[in-house]
Amino acid sequence: MKTSNEIESCNYCIYKKLLFDSLNDKEYQEVNNSRTEHIYSRGEIIRKEGDPINSFLYLRSGLIKLYKTNKSGKDHILSINKPGDFISLLSIFSNSVYKYSITAIEETKVCEVELQSLQKVIVSNSAFALRVLNRMSNVSDDIIESQFEIRQRQVKGRIAYFLLFLADRIYHGREFRLPITRREIGELISMTTENTIRTLSEFRKDGIISMDGKIITILDYDRMQSISKTG
């Protein structure tokens, strides 16, 4: 992890509109003065389940995964998040430690604001508080939603759902580089690595996707959607 010496201005940050718009100058200074920026490279752990929470984190650029590790040491990915999503969940108000681990799956820039400063501003500015809550609850709701969608499908449908998630919500295009390994896809959709690979290969053989290592192109979008719905 690298901490930037020169802090970037928030003027062009997506969070400017999403969040900080409702702050007055003094409040903004309070937040900004306690704000630091950190850059994590692919694979670096940002926070571990059980780490103490003493700051509020949001993702400025890059991509992260939220996951939990079970007693056997197996990871289960809860969600993949992009800029605009919060990293900190609501636990920052209730739990003293992180309930989930967070790892960068691409080079990722994270903004960190000390919890004390955030709380000060939240108490004084209820419009801001509402926005923070709003965003945080979205993260939880999205996790619950996607788990709901995953659990009612079988392998093919799960893979299709995941590929469409990447195409539509993350990369906004039909060709992209898989940000995670095939093992991790398995950890996300609750399947073994082998079956994940087998299903991707089937999609390739059936002409639904083309695949070159991690580069995936969705060739038949309609069929993919149909598999995601029915599978």
Next chain:
Amino acid sequence: MKTSNEIESCNYCIYKKLLFDSLNDKEYQEVNNSRTEHIYSRGEIIRKEGDPINSFLYLRSGLIKLYKTNKSGKDHILSINKPGDFISLLSIFSNSVYKYSITAIEETKVCEVELQSLQKVIVSNSAFALRVLNRMSNVSDDIIESQFEIRQRQVKGRIAYFLLFLADRIYHGREFRLPITRREIGELISMTTENTIRTLSEFRKDGIISMDGKIITILDYDRMQSISKTG
């Protein structure tokens, strides 16, 4: 649904300590004046996915299920909640409609506070706001936690996990009446009704539980725990 004419005092309510303790007299009046009580009998729908949110709900007595219905019409239960848990999720601050359906699975008393009153008090009293958030985020976190636990087990482990949940967290004893049907257990643990029944029967044959209709007694608690862990 029956609406009580005489509103009960909050003095002996569990939420008194959990929530309303931090309110001053004026704030308490604000909340209490807009508060109504409703009694739902077993099976009655309290809110449906998509219903507009215009109040804040909490469970005073009884038992409810939170669930979502998929496009094929199949229900998936997200959680079972008891008094002390909130019914309203964080969506009350962000979404205008319920994201989950809520149904009483036992005779249930629900307190309802108009959203406007709640928001007024939240803005004026940050200690109260924090407590509300706290409780609400717990509900989301619990859903995510239990889905995480369920998805890494197979049938026997899932059933064992669920029975231990009932014994330890809901009924605080080894003998209890199943609050939901076997089909609903399937909807909760993502299994078919038949396999749910078969597994319960196996547990009975193996002397781990005894079963008389909906009455379950856990005979061998240790073995049940071991199945929940390893299965």
Next chain:
DNA sequence: CGCGGCTTTGATGTTCATCAAGTAAAGTGG
């Protein structure tokens, strides 16, 4: 260059869903 993690495919067996068919229990209308 070699080691470890990732990827791939095949063979095999287990777990689970589906279908079928019947009993029991619970709710409903006359």
Next chain:
DNA sequence: CCACTTTACTTGATGAACATCAAAGCCGCG
């Protein structure tokens, strides 16, 4: 309150979906 209808429960048989084990090629990195 009883006949009727629906829903819940149960068991067995069968096949599909999936995990596991095994073995080998690939790739990146120190």
